[in-house]
Amino acid sequence: MKDRGRTKYSILGMLSFEDLTGYQIIKMIKNCIGPFWSESEGQIYPALAQCVKDGFVTFKEEISNKVKRIKKVYSITPKGKKALKEWLNKEPQTTTVRNELLLKVFFGNNANNKDIVHHVTHRQKQIETQLKLYKKAKDDLPSSLKNSPHFKFWTATLNCGIKASQAEIAWCKETLTILGED
Amino acid sequence: MKDRGRTKYSILGMLSFEDLTGYQIIKMIKNCIGPFWSESEGQIYPALAQCVKDGFVTFKEEISNKVKRIKKVYSITPKGKKALKEWLNKEPQTTTVRNELLLKVFFGNNANNKDIVHHVTHRQKQIETQLKLYKKAKDDLPSSLKNSPHFKFWTATLNCGIKASQAEIAWCKETLTILGED
């Protein structure tokens, strides 16, 4: 019995919002939770098949109106909802972190100082862009979803992105000062 | 030709500081860069063997004075230093992030609210402990390493941990307020 780890829970979670095709699930994972969660595309279809076997989801075949082709629209079952809830209620596992920028800074004495400075500068720009996206997303939320039971949870995740981004931008600036003192 | 990804660079980085046994490398990765980088124990010895094959490291066998047993003390070669430097100078890859706590918050409407509150509370305590460790580590640095060329880089990584922790603690507090409004 393959477990497919947490991939299946990200799928079940997305299906808890609405019925979706595999393709849409991939897009939602990228667009909605991309900054804090990712799945490989190659994992989604096998994981969906496994979820069907386990009785967590069902699907019906529909004809795509965009492309003349049969598509599978998946729905979460009560059993799937139960599995999702049980998982949500369990203590989250702290996932292994791999921050390549910090690793390179840590070993920075072996590199050209200007390259490390470049990495940090680049990262700062990236996160400034990301921060704008978070803020925009937060501004866009209220109008459409103020009454949704998901509202406070989605706001909370966006707040996390905003606070983390602001902290990292401040770190970049501080670090550029430290590394500039040569 | 197996690549062993970035595992070999974390090894080469550690060996750039001093000669080490495989066991010591595992410990250093855990103790010195644990919060932002991790390697599986089972990967280190095969990766070291690969590094020897690639000519990035050499080793000499010594008798352990702690335990009567032969141990392999690895050293980085000039070729290994060159490989490390080239890697450090390349743009860091943004690694896939998997923050299970945020995923659970995002899907929080499917869970018991009190469980999500518990997860956030637990996380806050964890990070408060972590923050103390960062601060202590930073206080301990100057006395021994003020003149080391690594000093500013190690300070920078610690600063990152401190700022990120403070931001996450603030987020936890804010989120507990949001989730408490029922």
Add this chain to the structure above:
DNA sequence: TGCCACATGTAAGATGTTACATGATTCT
């Protein structure tokens, strides 16, 4: 014409985790 979005899937190979095997010494 060429690219993008839609849509599902497979295969190969790289990478990662976990547990196990071995065994001495030191500390409680």
Add this chain to the structure above:
DNA sequence: AGAATCATGTAACATCTTACATGTGGCA
């Protein structure tokens, strides 16, 4: 007596990444 630290390694399995295969319809 039992646990922790030192020390090296292997095997089995799980998981992840990447590329590929296939094809329609809309847009520039």
